[in-house]
Amino acid sequence: KETESEYVRREIEKYMVSEICPVCAGARLKKEALSVTINRLNISQMTEFSIKDALEWIKNLKKPVFSDREATIASSIVKEIIARLQFLVDVGLDYLTLNRASMTLAGGEAQRIRLASQIGSGLSGVLYVLDEPSIGLHQRDNHRLIETLKRLRDLGNTVVVVEHDAETMENADFIIDFGPGAGEHGGKVMAQGSPAQIKKNPESLTGKYLSGKKTVNASQKFIKAPNNLGVLKVLGAAEHNLKNIDVEFPLGQFIAVTGVSGSGKSTLINDILYKALSSKFFHSRERAGKHQGLEGVEKIDKVVLVDQSPIGRTPRSNPATYTGAFTFIRELFANSPESKIKGYGPGRFSFNVKGGRCEVCEGEGQIKIEMQFLPDVYVTCEACGGKRYNREALDIHFKDKNIAEILDMTVEEALKFFENIPQIKNKLVILNEVGLGYIRLGQPAPTVSGGEAQRIKLATELSKRPTGHTLYILDEPTTGLHFADIEKLLTILRRLVNYGNTVIIIEHNLDVIKNTDWIIDLGPEGGDGGGKIVAEGTPKQLAGNKNSITGHYLSKVLVQ
Template sequence: DEPSVGLHSRDQGRLIETLKKLRDLGNTVVLCEHDAQTIRNADWIIDIGPGAGKHGGKIIFQGTPKELLKSHILTGDYLSGRKKVEINVRGSKLEVRSDRRTSNIQHPTSNFLIIKGAKEHNLKNIDVKIPLGKFVCITGVSGSGKSSLMNDILARALMRKFYKSKEEPGKHEAILGCEHLNKVALVDQSPIGRTPRSNPVTYTGAFSFIRDLFSKTKEARIRGYRPGRFSFNVKGGRCEACGGQGVKKIEMYFLPDVYVQCSECKGKRFNRETLIVEYRGKNIADVLEMTVEEALEFFKNIPGLFQKLKTLNDVGLGYIGLGQPAPSLSGGEAQRVKLATELSKKATGKSLYILDEPTTGLHPHDIKKLVWVLRSLVEKGNTVLMCEHNLDCIKNSDFIIDLGPEGGDEGGYIVATGAPFEISKNKKSYTGKYLKSVLKT
């Protein structure tokens, strides 16, 4: 299942050769994958779609890579180059972009975040300058020190400075330039919650708007129901048989716990009296079963709620259910729910967004949506910093910090810094070598 996750294009080539050797020994290799390099090297491709969620589930293509290139489906369009992940920001309008040839960070008004003497794990006492107000990618082969630099040192140090986090930052001398920031958002892939009580609308705050709407209906006012009545976390309106979870947990002791649907509420989470109240013909359980896409249309005349739902849709999560339990979301989906939550907050223009491989598990079409969102954040004066291997994402950045040259003890150095086109000309950079091919197409 997605063996390319976390791999640099150089390492991905080695993985492909290993898979081919397994095949040549008479074995069958089946994998789910979005990586273009891997798809091109497959013998047979099965493409499922055409969309996600209820819009998917159909086989829309079966055949060889050559046949896929000729087919007019999304995967074929991106693989052949008919469609590209290319975004540019001009003024406030996002348009198709030309290659970003040089970085403009030498402008005298540019500010920097500077990490001095980074030496956590394999980092070789390096000084790193991160331009602020830009889309910055930290790249390098697997094990080159990217996570040590961004997560262990920078993220932990800033979380301690701004939010008094108790996590100890990795070894470094100092971080300069913090005065240019007033907010730091760490958008990682950890779960948004570990129980069915947590879901996309509770995490983003959209559920408060929904509960408020239901409490203002005529039926709710007659019955004296307040917004809390429509919460499955509060006694009164929820199903008490399952505590508002919609499922009951069966402990299996030496095996993972099993969840079964509540026989009392049939998974609806609320009691009969609460479900009597309807807003535009839907009760609270019906609304939680809607997808983000459906809810956008249903609540289009409620500005505050519409905006929160729109951000979920903008990051490519239109297919998920409003009340989808947090444990059922993948790491990539959880990360995008967090990103949507940050997007719905008022922009300060001095925010730093830190993301670790946000393209994990994404089709090129979804990567294009994500890059659009990230570039729009930068357009407002914010800084986006991420560790990334996906070339489509990297080529759309303003500035690259490439670590290496290898992984482990042979890594931890700065190999190259600059705009994507500048990196592509650097013969010492593995990232530059592979970036050159996507900048040409």
């Protein structure tokens, strides 16, 4: 019997391993289909090419590969294929293979593929809206993307881009800057005009960073000399495009792994290092990428991947539950005189179990209405008015506030409210320090952005008792972050390093890279042209290395 529950499927899949089909060897087609070849390659072999190599291969399909008759028939098809592949090259995706599974694409890559298809359509009079298209792009490829956006504009279209990248802003015709803060402290237009006008506007925080009046640096009080705690080595890394490399990570330091898009950074860190350590520490069933071994594992006690995935899939998860602050809040209510008289325990103040929750919406605060052929619609529960609790639970107060009113507080408000209760205050102080003072304690997890989710996870890690031997891995943590937010993030990461932990980040943002202790630069190109260590050292050493493309761009930032 096959289950229809998505949850059950996910749980069962944890105990399953994907293996290559022994009949077709991963080609996915029958022998008959694979017997058709062009220039001695079948369709499966051809789709293993990177976009760059495929473009070269298609351009060389002339005599004697095709007869005159075949060349005439193929000419219009070849022309169309070349045009489409060229668009993908123009948006910086030349390193992707044609058979790459869409679910393995980063958000920025998927968005740029859609962008390439729009350029190919040649439409005009269209309004295009792009949300951070520069995600995952190296500085070298960034100008290609900007030129592509300009080409869309020149066709007679309007291009609106939500972006934090300085180079994209500099090339814009018009900027609208929102602020002054985040959440309920924002929502106002602080400045609008050309990049030059924004730089001169004293109201614009973005303008101050663009003009160089402010620069991104970690708080000086947290910057210390790097710890020397030995090294962690990955030996013989050879997954995907990695060329059997040995990589050393100095422990107790803030390390950046850099390189052009597709050079093998995520393969090395996520597919090999993280999965290999997870199987050692947590007996994870995920198979690590191809490598010969690890050395120095005994010098760390655990590995933590802090990504931008949601802190929960349902509205039941929120910042208060994720950080553990809600446990103490519920205990506080259960210990009030009113609760003791009525015999209420902490469970009475949970919206996940029967007792105190509203039974009409089962503690969701919303009721889901299924719309047959349309997406589901959520409406506020009429019984509790979205408060999630029944009247009995809402009648219990702490300092004149009930549990629903506390969940509706921002972190800043709750910090003042609970200033005399250390267990709760300690959790909230760190949330406030990482720049999340504006989010509400009961804000449903699906409405929390990727950057916010990542900072909530980091705050939760900082609030734990430090062991000083943890390896933290972050993949492009600056996605969705403004210059001012990047400073806050850098300060948190520095604090983790100062406890003796090791932080490894995969990053393209030069403001972050210049603030690290050690850089490992992969390349020199993406796809098959990458997978080697081009350079490693401190930011200054890398900036002086002529072989490193990242070093070339980093030298410009270090001069500022």
